[in-house]
Amino acid sequence: MIRFILSRGLRAVVTIFLVVTFAFIVLRLSGDPAMQILSVDAPPEAIAAFRNEWGLNQPIWQQFLDYLLNVLHGNFGDSMREGRPAMDIVLEHVGATLMITLPALALKIVIGIPAGIYAALHRNSLADRMTMMISVAGFTVPSFVLALVLVLIFSVHLGWLPSTGNATWKHAILPIVTLGTAGAAILARFTRSAMLEVLGQSYIRAASAKGLIWRQVVTGHALPNAAIPTVTIVGFMIGSLIAGAVVVESVFSWPGIGYLLISAVANRDLAIVQSILLLIALCMVCANLVVDLLYGWIDPRVRLRSAH
Amino acid sequence: MEPLVSIRNLTVDFDLGRRVSRALRGVDLTIGRGEAVGLVGESGCGKSITWLGILGLLGGRAKVHGEAWLDGRNLVGAPVSELERVRGKRIALIFQDPSSSLNPVHRIGRQLTEALKLHRGLSGAEAKAEALRLLDRVGIPAARQRMNDYPHQLSGGMNQRVMIAMALAGEPDLLVADEPTTALDATIQAQILDLLREIREDSNMAMVLISHDLGVVAENTDRVAVMYAGRIVEQAPNNLLFERPRHPYTRGLLNALPDLEGPREPLTAIPGSVPEPWNHPAGCAFAPRCDHAHGACHSEIPSLARRDGHHLSACLRTEEMLGHMLDDVSDREPARSYA
Numbered sequence: 001m002i003r004f005i006l007s008r009g010l011r012a013v014v015t016i017f018l019v020v021t022f023a024f025i026v027l028r029l030s031g032d033p034a035m036q037i038l039s040v041d042a043p044p045e046a047i048a049a050f051r052n053e054w055g056l057n058q059p060i061w062q063q064f065l066d067y068l069l070n071v072l073h074g075n076f077g078d079s080m081r082e083g084r085p086a087m088d089i090v091l092e093h094v095g096a097t098l099m100i101t102l103p104a105l106a107l108k109i110v111i112g113i114p115a116g117i118y119a120a121l122h123r124n125s126l127a128d129r130m131t132m133m134i135s136v137a138g139f140t141v142p143s144f145v146l147a148l149v150l151v152l153i154f155s156v157h158l159g160w161l162p163s164t165g166n167a168t169w170k171h172a173i174l175p176i177v178t179l180g181t182a183g184a185a186i187l188a189r190f191t192r193s194a195m196l197e198v199l200g201q202s203y204i205r206a207a208s209a210k211g212l213i214w215r216q217v218v219t220g221h222a223l224p225n226a227a228i229p230t231v232t233i234v235g236f237m238i239g240s241l242i243a244g245a246v247v248v249e250s251v252f253s254w255p256g257i258g259y260l261l262i263s264a265v266a267n268r269d270l271a272i273v274q275s276i277l278l279l280i281a282l283c284m285v286c287a288n289l290v291v292d293l294l295y296g297w298i299d300p301r302v303r304l305r306s307a308h
Numbered sequence: 309m310e311p312l313v314s315i316r317n318l319t320v321d322f323d324l325g326r327r328v329s330r331a332l333r334g335v336d337l338t339i340g341r342g343e344a345v346g347l348v349g350e351s352g353c354g355k356s357i358t359w360l361g362i363l364g365l366l367g368g369r370a371k372v373h374g375e376a377w378l379d380g381r382n383l384v385g386a387p388v389s390e391l392e393r394v395r396g397k398r399i400a401l402i403f404q405d406p407s408s409s410l411n412p413v414h415r416i417g418r419q420l421t422e423a424l425k426l427h428r429g430l431s432g433a434e435a436k437a438e439a440l441r442l443l444d445r446v447g448i449p450a451a452r453q454r455m456n457d458y459p460h461q462l463s464g465g466m467n468q469r470v471m472i473a474m475a476l477a478g479e480p481d482l483l484v485a486d487e488p489t490t491a492l493d494a495t496i497q498a499q500i501l502d503l504l505r506e507i508r509e510d511s512n513m514a515m516v517l518i519s520h521d522l523g524v525v526a527e528n529t530d531r532v533a534v535m536y537a538g539r540i541v542e543q544a545p546n547n548l549l550f551e552r553p554r555h556p557y558t559r560g561l562l563n564a565l566p567d568l569e570g571p572r573e574p575l576t577a578i579p580g581s582v583p584e585p586w587n588h589p590a591g592c593a594f595a596p597r598c599d600h601a602h603g604a605c606h607s608e609i610p611s612l613a614r615r616d617g618h619h620l621s622a623c624l625r626t627e628e629m630l631g632h633m634l635d636d637v638s639d640r641e642p643a644r645s646y647a
């Protein structure tokens with residue numbers, strides 16, 4: 001078990017390192033922040049001074065080493081625009097993002113999983129076909145299209161809900177519904193196929209042959225087994241709690257991480273972009289780690305294999 | 309012998325969307341209390357679905373018709389709640405692939421006590437003690453440790469013993485063992501068959517031993533029914549069936565068996581293959597593969613008729629061929645090697 005955790009931990013560190021390196025290099029190569037922040041027609045002396053101040057005139061490997069050393073000391077750099085610690089700015093936006101992604105996650109789980117289970121248990125019924133039709137629509141329609149449709153109906157037409165900003169709790173409803181719908185659709189489909197796969201196994205027939213009533217077969221022998229693959233996708237959703245709302249936040253001008261990321265990229269505010277990417281990578285990696293552990297907990301085959 | 313289960317004209321149709329496929333075409337079979345009956349035939353002839361159909365385990369696409377009497381009640385068409393009380397308790401099933409018949413995420417002990425709670429109302433320490441006793445009974449060493457194991461930690465043979473223990477939990481009147489040893493290697497196969505015989509000797513439980521191998525049923529049953537393409541084509545007490553097989557199909561199966569004592573001869577498998585359910589011949593289903601088929605065989609369906617005593621055969625030409633066939637078989641004297 002210890003070895004299992006250590007090896008996964010090491011893998012997580014390597015993943016984060018790669019993300020950070022990749023982000024750093026791509027950002028440095030894709031444009032000069034000095035031009036963006038000071039505007040193109042700033043005097044050359046001002047640009048030179050700016051570049052000197054932010055270390056942009058040093059060789060890229062030197063910049064990268066400095067950056068890594070700073071990160072190891074918990075210093076993630078300052079925002080070029082606001083002149084204060086980038087991570088502080090990023091963390092200030094996390095709350096807003098979680099305010100929509102957490103309820104959306106709850107929505108996905110509460111709707112998606114039962115819908116998938118129901119559809120699988122009533123395979124080929126009208127309810128199953130309807131669920132799958134809605135589900136296909138739910139994840140083929142891009143989220144910005146869904147967002148616009150919802151805005152058109154509930155803000156423009158009916159005038160029930162505001163469409164942009166975050167002034168009241170009502171502002172959160174449309175972003176939450178947009179995020180939740182697509183996720184619930186994916187989860188419903190995934191749960192359904194996991195359930196169908198399990199229901200086709202010999203041990204399900206054997207459990208019925210033993211004399212268990214169908215409800216006991218489903219709760220005791222189908223759901224626990226179908227939970228194994230479903231945990232993976234839920235884990236992935238948890239991992240994207242911070243990164244998963246970029247599009248929706250932009251559409252609804254919701255001041256979360258995604259919104260900050262878009263503007264930071266546009267402004268070439270390197271430290272902010274890097275801090276966000278680091279945070280996202282951290283979330284993904286942690287969620288993956290938790291999924292791996294959970295997997296071992298639910299599936300004895302995995303647990304016992306990794307014990308050796 | 310007092311009948312336990314009487315099957316009359318059992319049919320099973322699968323609704324495949326575009327067409328309906330008739331997989332079972334009128335099976336008649338009676339199992340007496342405490343009797344051991346072999347059900348033999350090539351793969352796909354309907355051995356498994358006979359029993360799955362009666363117990364309502366084939367799913368919604370299967371339509372089962374006919375009769376299957378148990379204690380004066382017809383199980384075909386009976387409400388699910390009634391079938392649930394029969395499954396495991398009156399008629400228990402064990403399957404071909406024991407390792408996939410057990411749920412991989414639950415411990416052996418839990419799966420066993422689940423059956424004990426269901427059929428005998430046992431729980432807690434009582435259920436655990438009885439589970440240990442059953443594991444012991446089916447010859448699982450270190451039963452206490454095995455209770456905490458998962459199926460994948462046990463060998464196929466051990467898992468089949470667990471399945472048998474689980475079947476015994478309901479103290480059934482009939483155990484249907486559906487190719488219980490097909491997935492196991494030869495020594496383990498013999499051990500499992502010995503175990504089943506032993507259990508029957510001290511419990512008076514009836515058994516249907518399903519196999520595609522006549523050799524397996526020869527030593528472990530009192531009577532054999534041979535199935536072909538959804539019907540029983542011959543049925544007789546073991547000694548009669550092996551010494552004087554009537555149906556050309558049975559003879560074909562016997563010829564395909566290795567002769568354990570005589571000189572090694574090449575096996576003569578029956579040429580051709582079983583007709584698909586949707587491509588069923590008009591007359592005798594075996595006629596296209598039969599050396600003796602002629603005229604009426606291709607248009608008339610032979611019924612399973614009693615020729616003498618307990619020997620039933622569904623062949624139009626039985627009488628004509630009797631002498632010829634008996635001569636043939638006595639040349640090889642296969643009976644001695646199986647009996």
Ligand SMILES: Nc1ncnc2c1ncn2[C@@H]1O[C@H](COP(=O)(O)OP(=O)(O)O)[C@@H](O)[C@H]1O
Nearest residue numbers: 322331349350351352353354355356357358585
């Ligand atoms: N779920 C099913 N759907 C359609 N056909 C089936 C199904 N189960 C069994 N069959 C058909 O029924 C026939 C008999 O099957 P089975 O009883 O399993 O044969 P066996 O004698 O090998 O046990 C086969 O031809 C098979 O194709």
Ligand SMILES: [Mg+2]
Nearest residue numbers: 355356357486
């Ligand atoms: Mg079978």
